Amino acid sequence: LFAAVEMAPRDPILGLNEQFAADPRPEKVNLGVGVYYDDDGKLPLLQCVRQAEARLMEKPAPRGYLPIDGMPAYDNAVKALVFGADSDVVRSGRVATVQALGGTGGLKIGADFLKKLNPAAKVLISDPSWENHRALFANAGFAVDTYAYYDAAARGVNVEGMLASLRAAAPGTIVVLHACCHNPTGYDLTPGQWDAVVAVVKERGLVPFLDMAYQGFGHGIAEDGAAVRKFVEAGLDVFVATSFSKSFSLYGERVGALSVVCASKDEAERVLSQLKIVVRTNYSNPPTHGAAVVATVLNTPELRALWEQELAGMRTRIKAMREQLVQGLKEAGVAQDMSFITRQIGMFSYSGLTKEQMQRLRSEFGVYGTDTGRMCVAALNSRNIGYVCRAIAAVLR
Ligand code: PMP
Numbered sequence: 001l002f003a004a005v006e007m008a009p010r011d012p013i014l015g016l017n018e019q020f021a022a023d024p025r026p027e028k029v030n031l032g033v034g035v036y037y038d039d040d041g042k043l044p045l046l047q048c049v050r051q052a053e054a055r056l057m058e059k060p061a062p063r064g065y066l067p068i069d070g071m072p073a074y075d076n077a078v079k080a081l082v083f084g085a086d087s088d089v090v091r092s093g094r095v096a097t098v099q100a101l102g103g104t105g106g107l108k109i110g111a112d113f114l115k116k117l118n119p120a121a122k123v124l125i126s127d128p129s130w131e132n133h134r135a136l137f138a139n140a141g142f143a144v145d146t147y148a149y150y151d152a153a154a155r156g157v158n159v160e161g162m163l164a165s166l167r168a169a170a171p172g173t174i175v176v177l178h179a180c181c182h183n184p185t186g187y188d189l190t191p192g193q194w195d196a197v198v199a200v201v202k203e204r205g206l207v208p209f210l211d212m213a214y215q216g217f218g219h220g221i222a223e224d225g226a227a228v229r230k231f232v233e234a235g236l237d238v239f240v241a242t243s244f245s246k247s248f249s250l251y252g253e254r255v256g257a258l259s260v261v262c263a264s265k266d267e268a269e270r271v272l273s274q275l276k277i278v279v280r281t282n283y284s285n286p287p288t289h290g291a292a293v294v295a296t297v298l299n300t301p302e303l304r305a306l307w308e309q310e311l312a313g314m315r316t317r318i319k320a321m322r323e324q325l326v327q328g329l330k331e332a333g334v335a336q337d338m339s340f341i342t343r344q345i346g347m348f349s350y351s352g353l354t355k356e357q358m359q360r361l362r363s364e365f366g367v368y369g370t371d372t373g374r375m376c377v378a379a380l381n382s383r384n385i386g387y388v389c390r391a392i393a394a395v396l397r
Contacts, residue, residue, distance in 0.1 A: 011266035011372065012131065020368045028366030030383045034183065034347055036217075037247055039381045052296035061292075065286050068276040070099020072255070074291040075253040077298035078257040081221070082212065082240055084229060089232055092266035098258050098279060099286045103213045103243025106258035110239045111140035112278045113260075113271075114174055121207070122380060123174045124165065126150075127283075128185045128372065132251045133176055133211070147175065150185045152352065153338040159185050162198055170181040171205035180224040180359075181238070182216035183344025184374040188345050190217065194227050198234045198391060209239040216247045216311040217318065232261055244294050246347070247311055250278045253290030265389055314378075318347065321380040325349075328389030334396055347378040357395040365391035 001123045016032040069075065075097040079090045089095050100106035114121065121135040127146035134144045147169075148161030166175065175196070182188055189197065208231050214341050216226045231238040237260070244255040258275065262268040279285065297303040322342045329338045353361070353373040357361050361367040367388055369375040382386060 003358050013043045016368055016370065019362075023366050023368075024354070025366040027384075029368065029379070030389055031284075031377075031379050031388070032248075033330070034380065035251065036249065036318075036347065036378040037381065039317065041379075041381050044310075046249050046307065046310050048297045048303045048310060049248060049250065049293055051306070052293045052300070053301055054298075055195055055296060055300075056292055063288055065213075066071055066291070067101070067188075068256030068279050068285050069097070069272060071288070071295055073292045073299055074099055075257065077295050078242055079259060079280070081215070081298060082225060082242055082259055083232060084225075087229075087232070089261050090336060094262050094268050096260045096262060096268045096275060098275045099291050100256045100258050101244055101254040101283070101286065102242050103211065104136065104256070105254065105257045105286075106243070107136055107142065107209075107211060109258045109275055110241060110260070111137050111142070111284075112282075113274055114140050114207070114209075114239075116274070118172055118207075118225070121172045121174055122170065123176065124169060125176045126162075126178065126182070126355050129176070129178075130211070130213075137176070137355065142174070142338055148185065149182075150350065154259060155187075155352065156343075157185075157193070159187060159189065159193050161197070163196055166197065166200045166206060167204060169204060169206055172207060173209045174209055175201060177216070177227070178208045179210040179212040180218040181271040181348075183213065183346070184348050184349045184370070184372060185350040186318045186344025186377075187350070188337055189227070191226065192231075194230050198230050198236070201231070202234050202236055208236060208237070208365075209241070211241050213241075213243040214243070214246055214346050216308075217315055217347060220315075221308065221311070232328040236261060239263055244290070248294055248295065248297070249309070250290050253293070253347060254287065255290035255294050273380055304354070316318050318378050321377050321385065322349070324378065324382075324385050325377065328385055330395035334393045336396070341377075347376055349375050349377050351375050351392070353392070353395065360395045361391055365394070368389045 020030045083090050091276045123142040123144045125133040125151035125249045136151050147165035148158045151158035215224045240259045242257040245251045297307050326338050351373045355371045358371050
């Protein structure tokens with residue numbers, strides 16, 4: 001039966017992790033992963049999560065099946081967070097939200113639903129994008145192409161190119177957009193540029209699918225949700241995949257959601273019924289623990305305040321690392337202007353280093369980033385930053 005099965009290529013990031021784990025050098029640094037580490041180089045367990053778990057333990061609940069679309073208190077908290085509790089779309093019941101297995105699960109439920117709805121549609125992802133976007137939509141049966149995004153020479157976003165790609169897309173084309181903290185480049189659109197994108201999406205009748213994996217890591221919870229609200233205010237039907245993996249440091253619990261903004265309450269009810277079929281036929285219903293934790297935090301004012309404080313702490317630490325990286329590179333003798341690193345936002349930096357330079361960083365210094373030049377600045381800390389700066393300076397020389 002399996003004689004003709006070919007070996008699938010290794011996941012590039014996970015492959016890098018394996019290589020890192022096998023590296024015996026004590027000074028090695030892993031900047032390949034998309035994970036936030038604290039200044040001690042540890043994966044944080046947030047205080048708000050510990051306190052929510054303690055509250056849940058006080059009243060241990062039996063583990064029945066959740067509804068197919070997830071825990072109601074969780075879905076409602078997601079809606080409030082993403083669109084605003086007082087937003088028209090939420091109050092009028094125009095948002096269909098399902099709990100999902102992380103942000104990836106939210107994207108996949110949306111992709112499967114869209115495939116049934118409009119099987120001939122094409123999908124556009126940014127050039128470059130999170131590696132899994134292409135594979136996920138291709139596996140859902142779509143032809144996947146890219147829209148212009150990164151401008152290496154300008155160290156920023158090629159907005160004109162992006163708008164031209166969108167203008168050239170056929171009506172009904174699904175456009176996957178990073179709502180904030182673009183992965184992998186770290187370059188986001190400005191509010192004005194978002195307005196221009198929203199206008200073209202509307203004019204061309206494209207289907208916006210916003211991927212929100214880093215809400216709160218850019219400028220703040222509300223600020224990072226601004227792009228979503230622009231699409232909603234323009235009266236567009238929009239898909240939003242939410243992930244709490246990073247913002248709650250709950251990677252392994254798989255907590256995320258898919259929200260679909262519809263034109264009416266009746267439409268939202270019909271859409272929800274279809275999303276539930278996708279869930280039911282894939283994994284039946286979602287798990288309880290992560291959603292219970294997130295719902296408890298978001299729905300308990302003092303825990304919510306604590307979360308916002310802790311999230312701000314992660315955001316501020318990343319910003320400080322960006323500044324120290326720029327300063328440290330200068331001190332290590334890098335002559336070129338590296339200040340673009342502080343204009344980037346979120347967990348990643350497209351460093352501009354070549355594949356050869358990235359490979360030298362790995363082989364000569366045990367500093368692991370991806371061949372594309374992407375580095376996770378959220379894995380830098382006060383102990384490893386000096387070493388990383390010297391290593392980068394050496395390969396830039
Ligand atoms: N989208 C983007 C842009 C991401 O970077 C990630 C996580 N690396 C995800 C989605 C998926 O998040 P999750 O782990 O919650 O599935």
